[in-house]
Amino acid sequence: MDKTKAAGHGKAENVGLSSDGKRVIIIDQTRLPSKKVLLELGTPGEMYDAILGLKVRGAPAIGIFAACSMYCLAQQIGTEKMESFIEELETYGDYLNSSRPTAVNLSWAISRMLRTARLHEQKGRGKVLAALGRECRIIQEEDVAMCRAISEYGLTLIQEGDGILTHCNAGPLATSRYGTALGPLMLGAERGMKFKVYADETRPLLQGARLTSYELLQAGIDVTLICDNMAAAVMKNGWVQACFVGCDRVAANGDTANKIGTSGVAVLANYYGIPFYVLGPSSTIDLDCHAGDEIEIELREEDEIKKKYYKQPMAPDGVKCYNPAFDVTDHSLITGIVTEKGILKAPYEEQIRKIFNQKEIRR
């Protein structure tokens, strides 16, 4: 299928429901940029594989996808006995949640759907299903609003003509619309502003090359693709005025997990005196995680380094590979965390506590 509008609740978004509400529809991100293919997923296995295989990816998009999946799976639970219904839904939630560990939006969305189911449990199956359908729509709509607000705040940090370096993909494909790290650039472009964006290709899975440069080109934004190891050179040339990156899990002290290579960009930015901003919705902040060393980092197959995207293997057969999908940027390297609630500055723990109205954060 070569359509762009099927996903979303009647809108052009990356994740949505089929018209009968029984299957989740996504744009298969692994086929971009050469083909825009829509997938309709109805079984738990298909949903799990879509997350693990990065057909749907980016923390907010994974959360929205998980919420829609929970709704679809709930409809497949036949029993009217609500205790068994909730138990089965929890089992589906645990299964989906085990697909990838780092992005907190996955467990966040699943917990939210389970909470909704429990809240309406007494009213019977029909009412629970209706509430779940509403909740996944709300999660998606909230994400659109959060990305829009993040984009507005982010835009205040840059000037017309600035060079912005970004890593991985935190654009519309990774969210509902607008994106987080790319949001201010998309919004600025809508308003006629011009920027020069440097997109790291993002080894080993090339989200920067395949997705970020594709999205920016489509939006008419001046984008230059660079290999990850060229970031220092463009910074040294004076071409970068700010770094904008997304996030998969932000600890309560501001330490931030994002795509592998992000912390290297932060170290370089720090060295060259370039502001380094993390942009993400408050749903990516994990108050249960005090510091970055508590964040579980996903380890992926070594063939992604050795073979993927090459016609023939690019490394000798027996060589060992280490392939963490994410790294943690120390909060001391982060100039600001841009959320829908405003731009947080150090001391992060205090500011994060404030936006969540918490007196104290658990240690």
Ligand code: MRU
């Ligand atoms: O492995 P991925 O492609 O899911 O990693 C995605 C990232 O690291 C993004 O920067 C992050 O999820 C933020 S998306 C708005």
